[in-house]
Amino acid sequence: MKTYKDALAGKCPFGGDRIGGTEGTPPTLAQWYPERLRVELLARNAPAANPLGDFDYPAAFAKIDLDALKAEIKAFLTSSVEWWPSDYGNYGPQMIRMSWHSAGSYRIADGRGGAGEAMQRFAPIESWWDNGNIDKSRRLLWPIKAKYGASLSWADLIVLTGNCALEIMGLPTHGYAGGREDAWIADDATYWGPEVWDPHHIESFDSMTMRDKRWRGQNGDADYDLEHPLAASHQALIYVNPEGPYGNGDPEASARDIRITFTRMAMNDEETVALIAGGHAFGKSHGMVKPDRIGAPPEMAPLEAAGLGWHNPEGTGNAEFTMTNGIEGSWTQDPTRWDNSYMENLFGHEWEQTRSPAGSLQWTPVDKNAPRTPDAHIPGKTHPLMMMTSDIALKVDPVYREICQRFMSDFDYFTEQFSKAWYKLTHRDMGPRERYIGPEATIAPDLLWQDPIPERDYALIDGGDVAALKQSIRDAGLSISDLAFTALSAAIPYRDSDKRGGANGARLALAPQKDWAVNARTVPVIERLKALKAEFDGQAAGGKRVSLADLIVLGGVVAVEDAAAAAGHTAPVPFTPGRRDTTDELTDADSFEWLRPVVDGFRNYTDEHFEAVTQGRVAPEQLFLDKAALLRLSTPEWAVLTGGLRALGANWDGGKAGVFTDRPETLTNDFFKVVTSTDYVWAKTDEAGHRFTLNDRASGEAKYEATRYDLIFGANNQLRAVTEVYAAADGEARFVRDFVKVWDKLMTADLFGETKAPR
Structure with a gap:
């Protein structure tokens, strides 16, 4: 030893x-x-990691005097400290970058990233090259965070500071909402890209290798696209390389990358231009020192760096010697004032390529008599204006150019659009308006990207109504399998990453969800439930009505209770009324298309385009695990939910795969007993190994059909350890109890505010 x-x-x-x-x-x-299935990722949100325990953060934040807090932030913004001096005597631009990069990691494909949990504090995001020196911004804010303690999360403070920065420089913001709760451990689950990178030096990127791994096709090709679900064009960046794709200095190619990446961030062309042009109205870029002189990022810095990274050995290491992305200079003549000079400069001058002191590619005016920008620290010194390749892209792309000209001709309109785009950027991952907290939370009207649902204007059903509706559902002739599948299909699109999807709103009955192949079984069930709704609404007293959303979920309650009773178990399923129905007009069909599943192991579904989307890089069960993580399930919950759904016969096509029982629609633990049994030999029935039969070991007879989504619970050792608990002689009662709990968790996952039942 x-x-x-x-x-x-x-x-x-x-x-x-x-x-x-x-x-x-x-x-x-x-x-x-x-290639192992990292099941342990489902335990990353364990309560043991949270030092606040059961602390009620929304209630604590609601007690903060927001005006007083904003005044403190604004006073700080116009100060300066010696260890990290403010540019132009104003920390505002620096803090806008911090807020932007916190929120800008959001991606619409899986809802991950964004400002919601302040993941910018942890690896890998904190140490991305694109986040250089943002660690200093958060350290500067620590005195304010320390004063408010647990009542003010880092996630809320980061966004609020960006808003305050915009306001002190003259931009009227679109409002602010608190309610973001901090994460407590690093994110080791999110897939940020396939590349291996050297965090010390941006030059270490190998352009062709990176393109081959992250992109499909060549920039300019018709099939040029970014790997799903990624949004940033390069590893360790928020959006695109400001020097052009892989530093090639090509504005047209940069425009193509911008359009793809900002679309993946849930922004349209006008919002994209507004954000770039609005953000570059402030501050400067820093590139005074060669990258190979800069120290390691925070996650790799030595202990004596006190948690800060990117040590700069030149001069003071900050102020006029600062190094971040390598590009040096400002876009405007007054970098701390909201005006339209960014647009005027971009279109008022011709630009030529040059190099920064750090060697990065940038652009300066051809006209040497063009206006100049003041030095951020040395009084009386000035510099040529600067543009990035990603700025010139707005000038050469015809669509972006037209939007820019519209903004130039109407500054008030530009102001409004940037303010709204900033609001969307910083609130996009918060989910429903019920989660918004604070006096400014209701300044802005409901916007389509918030997935609005009309307020309830009728009396809520009570316990007696629920009992009567359950009986009506039982009398309607709908099977346990169909009822369970329909309720599941309404709830399963939910993802906790950005709080989108779920049963509330009854979007299962609207485009695009009603037209997804995976939901085909729900169409006749929805029509029957609509008839029951019309019947109840026409007869109910006291102005009561039942929403279709509630009725869909109540159908699932009936299915689970009846299936449990068929297995000999009395298992009341909780039901929380209060869901409302939305409309086609309030549904952004294009954005909801991103919720269409490529894989849904819970319903035993694999999209026909699976191989094309994943490009052979991921096994189906990996995406099944990913969906379990997005639902915020634990490992036992994942196993229990899957086994119960197979017992209920909730496959998307009504097929027999994984239905390991001679008693369908009965809530037994047969799935677990079969998948752990040695009585069967598993045999592939397709070359890819996606479908199987379970053959009786003695007779060779094919007894059951299965998919990878079924058999992984017997093959993977971590999942098998859990599966064995429910397969044992004493496991069925525990399984039924736990299934009811996870079913209710799924059905109420998207309920917030007063609607959410206490647990």
Whole structure:
């Protein structure tokens, strides 16, 4: 056994030959088995990581005097400290960048990223090259955060500081809502891209390798597209390389990248131009020192760096020596005032390529008599204006150019559009308006990207109504399987990442969801439930009505209770009324298309385009795990929900795959018993290994059909450990109890505010 004495001699007592190094140390589990299913990711949100326990953050934030807090932030913004001086005596532009980069990691494909949990504080995001020196911005804000403690999350403070910065520089903002709760551990689950990168130097990017891994086709080709679900054009960036794709300096190619990436961030062309032009109205870019002189990012910095990264050894290491993305200069003559000079400069001058002191490609006016911008720290010194390749892209792309000209001709309209786009950028991942907190939360009207649902203007059903409706559903002749499948299909699109999807709103009955192949079974059920709704609404007293959304969920309650009773278990299923129905006009069909599943292991569904979308890089069960994570399920909940759905016969096509029972529509633990049994031999029935039969070991007879989504619960050791609990002789009662809990969790996942039942 190695001892502490060995450690002092340079030998680590816990394995390996060096303390603090990697040479000679054993590989990690991920390195040993890179294709393994990382089931442990479902435990990353364990309560043990949260030092606040059951603290009611929304209630605490609501008590903050927002005006007083904003006044403190604004006073700080116009100050300066010696260890990190403010540019132009104003931290505003620096804080806008912090807020933007916190929110800008959002992507519409899976709702991950965004400002919602302040993940900017942790690896890998905190150490992305594009977030250089943002660690300083958060450290500057620590005194304010410390004063308010648990009542003010980092996530809320980061966004609010960006809003305050815009306001002190003259932009009327579109409002602000609090309610974002901080995460407490690094995100080791989100897939940010396939590349391996050197975090010290941007030059280490290999352009062709990066393109081959992240992009399909060549820039300009008809099939040029970004790997699903990614949004940023390069690893370690928020949007695009400001020097053009892979630093090629091509504005037209940059415009194509911008359009793809901003669309993936849920922004249309006008919002894209508004954000770029509006954001670049402020501050400057920093590129005074060669990248190879800059130290490691925070996650790799030495202990004495106190958690800060990117040490700059030149001069003071900050102020006029600051290095962030390598580009040096400002876009406007007054970088701390909201005006239209960015547009006027972009279109009022011809621009030529040049290099920054750090060697990065940028653009300066051809006309040497063009207006100049003041130095951020040295009084009386000026510099040529600067544009990035991604700025010139707005000038050369015909659609972006037309939008820019519209903004130039109507500054008030530009102001309004930038304000609204900023509001969307910083609130896009918050979900329904019920989660918004604070006196400014209702300044802006409901917007389509918030997935609005009309307020209830009728009396809510009570316990007696619920009992009568349940009986009406039972009398309607709908099967347990169809009722369970329809309720599941309404709820399963929910993703906790950005709080979109779910049963509330009854969007299952609207385009595009009603037209998805995976939802075909729900169409006749929805029509029958609509008839029951019309009947109830026409007869109910006291102005009561039942929403279709509630009725769909109530149908699922009936299915689960009756299936449990058929198995000999009395299992009342909780029901929380209060869901409302929305309309086609209030549904952004294009954005909801991003919720269409490529894989839905819960309904045993694989889209016909699975191979094309994933490009052969991921196994179906990996996406099944990903969906479980987006639903915020634990490992036992994932297993229980899947096994219960198979017992209910809730496959998308009504098929038999995974229905390991001779008692369908009965809530038994047969699925778990079969998948852990040695009585069967598993045999592939297709070359890809997606479908199987379970053959009786003694007779060779094919007894059951299965998919990878079924058999992973017996093949993966972590999942099998859980599955065995429910397969055991004493497991069925536990399974029924746990299934009811996870079913209710799924059906109420998208209820917030007063509608959410206490647990």
